[in-house]
Amino acid sequence: MNPARRTFLKFATAVSSALSAGLVGWPTLRAFLSPAFGKPAGERWIKAGEVDQMEAGVPIRVDFTETVRDAWVEGRVTRGLWLYSEDGSEFTVYNSRCTHLGCSYGFDKERKVFHCPCHHGLFDMKTGAVVGGPPPRGLDTLETKVEDGILMVAYRDFREGVADKIPVS
Amino acid sequence: MSLYQWLDRRLDLSSVRLALLDRAVPERLTWWHTLGSATLAVFVIQVVTGIVLATFYSPSPDHAYDSIRYIESQVASGGLLRGMHHWAASAMVVLLIGHLLRVFAFGAYKYPREANWLIGVGLFILVMAFSFTGYLLPWDQKAYWATMVGTSIAGTTPVIGGELVALLRGGGDLGAATLSRFYAFHVLWLPFGLGLLILLHLVLVIRQGIAARPGAMEAGAPPRTDDPAYPAHYDQAYKRSKQGDVRFYPDIVGKDAIASAVIVVIIFGLALAFGAPLEAPADPTDSSYVPMPEWYFLPLYQLLKLVPGRFESAIAVGVPGALLFAMIALPFFDRRSTRNLLRRPVALASLVVILGGSGLLLGAALRERQPIVSPEVGRPLSSMERAGRALYSSQKCNDCHAIAGQGEDKGPELTEIGLRHSVAWLHSFLEDARRFRGDTTEMPSFGPPTLSHQQIEELTQYLASLRGKPGSGIEPEYHDTFP
Numbered sequence: 001m002n003p004a005r006r007t008f009l010k011f012a013t014a015v016s017s018a019l020s021a022g023l024v025g026w027p028t029l030r031a032f033l034s035p036a037f038g039k040p041a042g043e044r045w046i047k048a049g050e051v052d053q054m055e056a057g058v059p060i061r062v063d064f065t066e067t068v069r070d071a072w073v074e075g076r077v078t079r080g081l082w083l084y085s086e087d088g089s090e091f092t093v094y095n096s097r098c099t100h101l102g103c104s105y106g107f108d109k110e111r112k113v114f115h116c117p118c119h120h121g122l123f124d125m126k127t128g129a130v131v132g133g134p135p136p137r138g139l140d141t142l143e144t145k146v147e148d149g150i151l152m153v154a155y156r157d158f159r160e161g162v163a164d165k166i167p168v169s
Numbered sequence: 170m171s172l173y174q175w176l177d178r179r180l181d182l183s184s185v186r187l188a189l190l191d192r193a194v195p196e197r198l199t200w201w202h203t204l205g206s207a208t209l210a211v212f213v214i215q216v217v218t219g220i221v222l223a224t225f226y227s228p229s230p231d232h233a234y235d236s237i238r239y240i241e242s243q244v245a246s247g248g249l250l251r252g253m254h255h256w257a258a259s260a261m262v263v264l265l266i267g268h269l270l271r272v273f274a275f276g277a278y279k280y281p282r283e284a285n286w287l288i289g290v291g292l293f294i295l296v297m298a299f300s301f302t303g304y305l306l307p308w309d310q311k312a313y314w315a316t317m318v319g320t321s322i323a324g325t326t327p328v329i330g331g332e333l334v335a336l337l338r339g340g341g342d343l344g345a346a347t348l349s350r351f352y353a354f355h356v357l358w359l360p361f362g363l364g365l366l367i368l369l370h371l372v373l374v375i376r377q378g379i380a381a382r383p384g385a386m387e388a389g390a391p392p393r394t395d396d397p398a399y400p401a402h403y404d405q406a407y408k409r410s411k412q413g414d415v416r417f418y419p420d421i422v423g424k425d426a427i428a429s430a431v432i433v434v435i436i437f438g439l440a441l442a443f444g445a446p447l448e449a450p451a452d453p454t455d456s457s458y459v460p461m462p463e464w465y466f467l468p469l470y471q472l473l474k475l476v477p478g479r480f481e482s483a484i485a486v487g488v489p490g491a492l493l494f495a496m497i498a499l500p501f502f503d504r505r506s507t508r509n510l511l512r513r514p515v516a517l518a519s520l521v522v523i524l525g526g527s528g529l530l531l532g533a534a535l536r537e538r539q540p541i542v543s544p545e546v547g548r549p550l551s552s553m554e555r556a557g558r559a560l561y562s563s564q565k566c567n568d569c570h571a572i573a574g575q576g577e578d579k580g581p582e583l584t585e586i587g588l589r590h591s592v593a594w595l596h597s598f599l600e601d602a603r604r605f606r607g608d609t610t611e612m613p614s615f616g617p618p619t620l621s622h623q624q625i626e627e628l629t630q631y632l633a634s635l636r637g638k639p640g641s642g643i644e645p646e647y648h649d650t651f652p
Binding site: 006008009010012013015016017019020023024025026027028030031032033034037071072073 | 210213214217218221224225227232235236238239240243244245246247249250253418419420422423424426427429430433434437
């Protein structure tokens with residue numbers, strides 16, 4: 001066999017294989033990785049309730065359902081908020097997911113702190129600051145406004161387990 | 170020390186390399202010999218693209234179609250990926266048949282490769298099973314109805330038909346259980362089986378070597394391969410064929426890689442240009458959908474149209490069964506040592522008949538598949554409308570009426586009838602025109618027994634489709650008065 005032909009065939013093997021691998025690999029890898037590069041969902045304004053009906057000095061749990069497009073399934077999902085007001089006019093609203101690993105936390109009436117049952121994260125009810133346990137940051141506060149006596153909350157979720165408050169889809 | 174040397178010292182890679190890559194192979198192998206490895210390359214495409222598609226797919230009737238839509242619209246390169254899987258499936262069938270024909274034409278299924286031929290037949294069956302199961306997964310109209318027909322055909326098998334169709338569908342009806350099991354077959358059972366057979370196929374190719382060209386094996390050969398002297402002759406002739414200093418790598422691998430890359434480029438191009446089809450979601454209540462099988466089943470589909478109904482099951486199950494049986498029996502039945510196709514008249518004639526017949530049937534089916542655009546309607550007709558159009562001519566409606574200038578003018582012109590009257594009105598009118606126009610009307614009443622209600626509805630659908638100049642965009646405005 002002619003050595004030049006053999007050199008060419010070795011070269012052809014490398015080039016052809018690389019071309020095939022590239023053409024198949026590129027769209028495959030791109031599709032597989034695409035969820036990692038999705039854009040975060042925007043905030044949406046939720047009606048949390050009438051301002052003059054809300055008790056001051058005690059956190060209030062508000063659940064709401066929203067229609068979401070979960071990949072190819074359209075469904076209704078229940079999400080939650082914790083509201084706190086010192087004086088009945090200024091509200092602090094927290095996302096109801098613990099900033100540690102996303103569990104749903106509750107309010108401990110005796111100690112007056114938010115308590116997450118999963119890993120015993122503790123948060124101050126007035127500021128949401130961490131007062132005990134593993135959470136890397138305080139509770140995620142949400143933007144609020146009052147329209148015609150209705151408390152509106154800009155709902156969104158944030159990445160769990162990190163010190164920075166980063167919005168997620 | 171290079172990484173290769175480091176590994177070689179521990180794993181003895183050199184001997185593997187000698188046995189696999191540097192091994193001597195017969196001289197003057199053709200480009201036809203690249204079909205097998207190209208089939209393998211396409212299988213790799215199917216595995217890679219299929220795994221990622223499965224990552225996004227949901228095998229339930231509620232969500233299958235939506236998940237495909239999601240892949241097409243939300244997953245980056247999702248449409249391209251699905252297109253590649255679709256076109257590679259067709260390519261795999263083409264290449265597999267090409268490889269099979271090459272082996273047949275070169276007499277390479279004869280001694281000592283009978284077993285590998287049988288493994289090849291097994292691979293052929295599994296690839297067909299892959300296309301059949303994969304076809305259902307998008308859960309669109311085509312998927313649903315083609316599977317309905319396909320499984321029903323299996324149900325016409327004598328004796329075990331009922332059990333067979335229930336086994337295929339996972340119950341009496343085509344539904345959630347069918348989709349789930351087709352998915353499991355497509356992504357678990359079949360890949361496992363195919364992988365195993367491919368492995369065996371390749372091990373045998375390495376053990377027995379690539380078949381030499383027919384000429385190299387025929388000179389001085391005993392006339393039959395079951396002659397006791399044949400193995401010795403074979404060994405000598407095969408050894409001689411390998412004396413031309415042709416090595417597996419790079420001499421064969423290079424050509425294989427080039428051929429495979431050409432196929433990959435073609436598949437990529439087709440996927441980029443056309444993607445993969447997706448019709449409306451499966452609708453089990455739709456009575457007007459005409460399912461078409463994938464193109465490689467079209468010759469059989471066309472054949473079924475040509476034979477009377479009572480032979481249908483014999484043809485639908487019998488023809489593929491007979492072909493399969495012939496493929497299995499071939500190496501045991503044909504033991505003449507002649508390998509050159511031109512000196513095997515029976516083999517040559519069978520090949521011409523089977524290929525020519527399939528080609529003619531495929532051509533006929535493809536011609537019929539072109540949706541015929543009716544000039545008076547300006548779009549392809551639904552099956553109901555087509556039936557209605559046939560009734561329009563068989564009932565000699567054009568003896569009194571005209572459509573777009575075709576026909577007589579004794580009765581009203583019908584070119585725009587669909588713009589003026591609703592389906593309900595047309596149906597009632599056709600059924601009994603005297604109720605509308607009095608006993609003296611010349612318009613015949615077509616109610617039973619003249620036409621059945623089904624036929625009247627077909628005729629109605631056709632008339633309702635007549636809306637004047639195609640594409641005029643004029644909305645119908647009904648002037649229906651009922652007696």
